[in-house]
Amino acid sequence: METNEQGRSARKRQAIMEAATGVFMEKGYSGTSMDDIAKLAAVSKQTVYKHFSDKEKLFSEIVLATTDRLDGMIALVADVPSDADALDENLTRLARQFLAALTQPEVLQLRRLVIANADVFPALGAAWYEQGFERVLATLAATFQRLVEDGLLRIDEPLLAAHHFSGLLLWIPVNQAMFHGGPQHTQADLDHYAAAGVRTFLAAYR
Numbered sequence: 625m626e627t628n629e630q631g632r633s634a635r636k637r638q639a640i641m642e643a644a645t646g647v648f649m650e651k652g653y654s655g656t657s658m659d660d661i662a663k664l665a666a667v668s669k670q671t672v673y674k675h676f677s678d679k680e681k682l683f684s685e686i687v688l689a690t691t692d693r694l695d696g697m698i699a700l701v702a703d704v705p706s707d708a709d710a711l712d713e714n715l716t717r718l719a720r721q722f723l724a725a726l727t728q729p730e731v732l733q734l735r736r737l738v739i740a741n742a743d744v745f746p747a748l749g750a751a752w753y754e755q756g757f758e759r760v761l762a763t764l765a766a767t768f769q770r771l772v773e774d775g776l777l778r779i780d781e782p783l784l785a786a787h788h789f790s791g792l793l794l795w796i797p798v799n800q801a802m803f804h805g806g807p808q809h810t811q812a813d814l815d816h817y818a819a820a821g822v823r824t825f826l827a828a829y830r
Contacts (some may be wrong), residue, residue, distance in 0.1 A: 637675045639665045645686050649733050653683055653741050683741075684748050690734060691755040697725050701763045706774040711830070712822060719818035723793055727814065732801045739802075761786045768829075777829050785829055792821035 643665035647656045658679055662669040676682035700721050704714050725731070742749035765782040768789075772779050779785045796817060800808040809817075 633675075636665075636667055636671060640667065640672055640675055640682070641686055641689070644682050648683060648686065648737060649730075652737065653679075653744070658682075680745070684745070687734070687738060687748055687752050688755065691752065691759075694725075694756055694760060697722070697760055698763050701760060702767055704767050704771065706771060706776060708776050711771075711776055712826065715822045715825070716818055719789075719793055719822050720815065722790070723797070723814045723818055726794060727797050727801070727807060727809065729807055732798065732807060735798075736802060761790065764789065779829050785825075788828070789821070789825050792824055793817055 640661060644656070644661045647660045647664060651660070656679070658669055658672050661682070662672045665672070672682075676685065700718060704718055707714065738749050738752050761783065764786040768777060768779055768782040768785050771777045772782070777785075797807070797809040797814065
């Protein structure tokens, strides 16, 4: 009986988080009410408050929960082979996967939502960056350091090089999305950014 109750409680909590994510994305933090979330989750407002003490707590949990989704990207970034003959190909494959993951509409929308509320919740914004993108960059820096030790790259500051790599890929599509309110790129654009970014990166660091 207790297990069944726990299962129902867990399902309701998940439904609330999914509903809240949708409403926050659509209406923003200030435009979202707990009534909106309860209605979409098909639960009472009291149930929402039973799981989350207030809207800020719910917002924080939703934002930080998304950092767990980067585990797959962390694994990809850490798994670049030390193969001199295939370095261009391997980095280009990584660049395409990097772009595919970080230019998804939902990711861009969440990024905009966090930035829009960074002045109200600076600690949340910092935690999201540290547990998410900064973790990817640190892993990428470690990968570059390994490639340096294996004689494939020449880099003095691996973390700075990781920033350069990601910047070459993301600067155009992410900024366009931030200012236009949504993705402006095509798959052909992303392929072009990946190839050109890797070419420029290797011109500096091979």
